[in-house]
Amino acid sequence: MNMFYKTNNMKTKILMIALTLIVCSGCKKSFLELEPKTRVTANLSYISEDDYRQAVTGIYASLRGLYNDAYVMGEMRSDNANYVFNSTISGGQFISKYEIASFIDVPNNFNTKNKFVFCYQGISRANAVLRRIDASTINATLKSNLKGQAEFLRAFYYFELVQYYGDVPLYLTDLSEVNNVAETKLPRSPKADVYKQILADATDAANLLPNTPVVKGQVAKGAAKMLLGYVYMTLKQYADAERVLKEVTTLGYSLLPDYASIFLPTNKNNAESIFEIQYLQGNFGLQNGIVYQLLPATSQTVNLTGIVGNNQTTGGWNVPSADLIAAYEANDKRKAVSIATSYIDGSGNTVQQLYVKKYLNLPHFQYNNTNDDWPVYRYADALLLLAESLNEQGKNAEAITYLDQVRTRAGITTYALSGQTDLRAAIAKERRVELAFENHRWLDLVRTGQAITVMNAYGAKLKPTRPDISPLAFNVTANRLIFPIPQDELNLNNLLTQNPGY
Numbered sequence: 001m002n003m004f005y006k007t008n009n010m011k012t013k014i015l016m017i018a019l020t021l022i023v024c025s026g027c028k029k030s031f032l033e034l035e036p037k038t039r040v041t042a043n044l045s046y047i048s049e050d051d052y053r054q055a056v057t058g059i060y061a062s063l064r065g066l067y068n069d070a071y072v073m074g075e076m077r078s079d080n081a082n083y084v085f086n087s088t089i090s091g092g093q094f095i096s097k098y099e100i101a102s103f104i105d106v107p108n109n110f111n112t113k114n115k116f117v118f119c120y121q122g123i124s125r126a127n128a129v130l131r132r133i134d135a136s137t138i139n140a141t142l143k144s145n146l147k148g149q150a151e152f153l154r155a156f157y158y159f160e161l162v163q164y165y166g167d168v169p170l171y172l173t174d175l176s177e178v179n180n181v182a183e184t185k186l187p188r189s190p191k192a193d194v195y196k197q198i199l200a201d202a203t204d205a206a207n208l209l210p211n212t213p214v215v216k217g218q219v220a221k222g223a224a225k226m227l228l229g230y231v232y233m234t235l236k237q238y239a240d241a242e243r244v245l246k247e248v249t250t251l252g253y254s255l256l257p258d259y260a261s262i263f264l265p266t267n268k269n270n271a272e273s274i275f276e277i278q279y280l281q282g283n284f285g286l287q288n289g290i291v292y293q294l295l296p297a298t299s300q301t302v303n304l305t306g307i308v309g310n311n312q313t314t315g316g317w318n319v320p321s322a323d324l325i326a327a328y329e330a331n332d333k334r335k336a337v338s339i340a341t342s343y344i345d346g347s348g349n350t351v352q353q354l355y356v357k358k359y360l361n362l363p364h365f366q367y368n369n370t371n372d373d374w375p376v377y378r379y380a381d382a383l384l385l386l387a388e389s390l391n392e393q394g395k396n397a398e399a400i401t402y403l404d405q406v407r408t409r410a411g412i413t414t415y416a417l418s419g420q421t422d423l424r425a426a427i428a429k430e431r432r433v434e435l436a437f438e439n440h441r442w443l444d445l446v447r448t449g450q451a452i453t454v455m456n457a458y459g460a461k462l463k464p465t466r467p468d469i470s471p472l473a474f475n476v477t478a479n480r481l482i483f484p485i486p487q488d489e490l491n492l493n494n495l496l497t498q499n500p501g502y
Helices: 002-008 049-067 070-076 092-102 110-135 140-165 191-208 221-234 238-248 259-263 290-294 322-327 333-338 379-392 396-409 420-434 441-447 451-465 487-492
Strands: 081-083 273-277 317-320 339-344 350-356 374-378
Touching (some): 070 081, 070 317, 070 441, 092 110, 110 140, 140 191, 221 374, 221 379, 259 374, 290 350, 333 339, 379 396, 379 420, 396 420
Antiparallel strands (some): 081 317
16 A cells, blocks of 8 residues: 555555644643644664653544545445536546545546545554564553553454455564565455454554553553444444443443534544544644534635635535435534524525534634544444444344433434334434444445435436536446455556455
8 A cells, every 4th residue: 555655665664653643641621732743663662661652643644634535435426425526627536525425436536546645645654553562661550551542443443444445455563574575465364354453453452552541542441342343343243232331331432412512623532432533623633624524515614703814616515415304303412513504695685505513613713724623432322323223133122222321412302213123223323313423334235234325316417407427327236335445556566356346
């Protein structure tokens, strides 16, 4: 992989330590340091505790690159969202989004490559830590925590890869010799082997990590248990999923009373948060610009955000679908928090346009530069996933107790139907609206076997209203449940093969 090779295939075995996210020593203090640390190579030995802290921080840093456009493959690929077609933009990064949303993506797609590259970049950094840390002489408690974080993150990156690309190369050590072709080029490993490694890493991480983060923004035991829960659900090992997800419910997480407060920058890493990507507004490379991509394509962002800017080539993505709007029940508090229906243009006119409101939090101080974190795992997600695992085992009544906790917070009635089939549909619907625009919908559709039917039906409704969408779009087959291996990676590694249909 290109960035994988760049960070590893060098005589000095360079480990790029990225911008520091987590540097304080107490969880009640700020978890961010304003000065970025982008240095450190393998010529600097891994000796001190600070060496290892910074190295683990570098593993986290790849998450920002991974999540800056993750909504394209996680939400726009689904029936939750599409885009506003803009005939004035035609660059490759725009075409890539159009293609993914319409199921006509190709191996040189920008977004597909981005996910692949940042996952392997993170894996490379994790491998560098894991190869060294057992032999280190740092404090034993700190060693366990840092190793657990590195194992969790490696497992997390591999879980992203195997879900989106299927079989992938399984690199488990950083490269030791520049001329060792066997290390720099690996074929794709079967999914079963990748999942086996993910389970091993995540299980060990869950055993090593503390119940609560030592430093805000770091992962703790609950994140590893959530990852295990997702893997077990994907593998349809429902009893195992029930076991680890019930353990999550004992770790002190809780639903916040107000749904909107979950996403406030002033409420980062709150009691509902199990794992979130850390961002910081400013000029340090830590800022979040995702919210502007989800706002309307307008020349006057000041009417939306209070910040002057031209969003005509930045916004208009991940636009809420009519299907999603219809999924909300009457009086559901989450709808108004998540979706806006209009905005004021530069001439003062009201424009009827759906857009994502969930992350539009004020104030911030610069255009395309916000302080919002990105939620990955929340306690509500854990409750709904647990309900699903129970229902799949026929434990319907118990499943409803977890489902109803989420529904009650949303201000809607408790679940009244019965039967496994009805409850399965209710849980899927609840996950759709509770976790809207958090990059879960596409993978939920694939995991539950609904993707082909749902997306073909969605495309059939959408295409007659959208002349910009190709007649070839939304021909969803089993081949399109995973994405192509990026062409650049195939060019670099002749042992790789392409996924069928691409």
